[in-house]
Amino acid sequence: MLTTLLDGAMGTELAQRGFELRAPLWGARAIEDAPALVVAIHRDHIAAGAQVLVTASFGLDAEHASLATTSVELARQAGPNLPVVGSVGPADPSRSTAERQEHYAALGRALSAGGATALFAETQTSLAGARLAVTSLRRFGLPVWVALACDADGKTLAGDPLDAPLEADAVFVGCTEHTGLLPALRSLAPHNSVLAVRPSLALTTVDGFDPAGASEADVVEAIERCRTQFELAYVGGCCGTTPAFTAALAQALRA
Ligand SMILES: [Zn+2]
Numbered sequence: 001m002l003t004t005l006l007d008g009a010m011g012t013e014l015a016q017r018g019f020e021l022r023a024p025l026w027g028a029r030a031i032e033d034a035p036a037l038v039v040a041i042h043r044d045h046i047a048a049g050a051q052v053l054v055t056a057s058f059g060l061d062a063e064h065a066s067l068a069t070t071s072v073e074l075a076r077q078a079g080p081n082l083p084v085v086g087s088v089g090p091a092d093p094s095r096s097t098a099e100r101q102e103h104y105a106a107l108g109r110a111l112s113a114g115g116a117t118a119l120f121a122e123t124q125t126s127l128a129g130a131r132l133a134v135t136s137l138r139r140f141g142l143p144v145w146v147a148l149a150c151d152a153d154g155k156t157l158a159g160d161p162l163d164a165p166l167e168a169d170a171v172f173v174g175c176t177e178h179t180g181l182l183p184a185l186r187s188l189a190p191h192n193s194v195l196a197v198r199p200s201l202a203l204t205t206v207d208g209f210d211p212a213g214a215s216e217a218d219v220v221e222a223i224e225r226c227r228t229q230f231e232l233a234y235v236g237g238c239c240g241t242t243p244a245f246t247a248a249l250a251q252a253l254r255a
Pocket residue numbers: 123174175176200238239
């Protein structure tokens with residue numbers, strides 16, 4: 001199977017380039033406040049070999065959904081001929097089911113309106129949450145991807161085992177340390193046909209980001225190990241990855 005290369009992290013790269021990540025909206029604030037920087041980061045990933053762009057909309061809520069439409073336009077500006085996948089961050093778990101469905105629906109609607117080619121529910125920490133995101137994003141007639149944030153034992157961060165179908169068009173082990181990729185893929189593979197990985201180089205903490213203690217080379221090697229055992233439709237980098245990481249991964253895919 002041909003593996004398609006996604007671009008890398010947006011939020012941590014914005015911070016790296018001097019953009020202050022702060023509430024509300026964190027990195028997604030850059031869609032309005034630093035659009036040229038968002039376009040520049042997309043362009044650097046394209047130059048490094050990225051074949052698909054993921055929008056800068058992670059972190060938006062229903063109230064700010066119109067910025068999601070703009071985020072698709074910014075990605076399109078950077079790569080007019082590339083697929084643009086609309087990123088949707090997790091709904092606040094303390095909200096009601098109806099409110100969480102509305103979070104996904106509002107963002108899905110805004111990303112579709114901008115011309116996104118697929119919708120991507122990122123950083124889902126439980127299976128129930130992931131399923132709610134996928135079903136809520138289904139109504140727009142676009143492929144729906146989901147990324148599960150996993151621990152080193154191949155379970156979601158909430159502790160759910162992964163031996164279950166997700167009913168998504170691509171299931172990512174995403175925002176996960178590289179050591180968690182293989183155990184998660186082993187559990188997912190018998191139940192989900194389109195698999196992908198998007199590991200992190202930095203871990204999200206209450207204070208921001210902490211380096212996960214792995215080098216870019218370690219993470220590229222871990223992805224390559226996954227590719228020898230599983231057919232992966234997509235690979236890419238989540239938090240902490242840079243255009244240099246995308247370039248290293250592009251080189252590994254060509255080898
Ligand atoms: Zn991440």
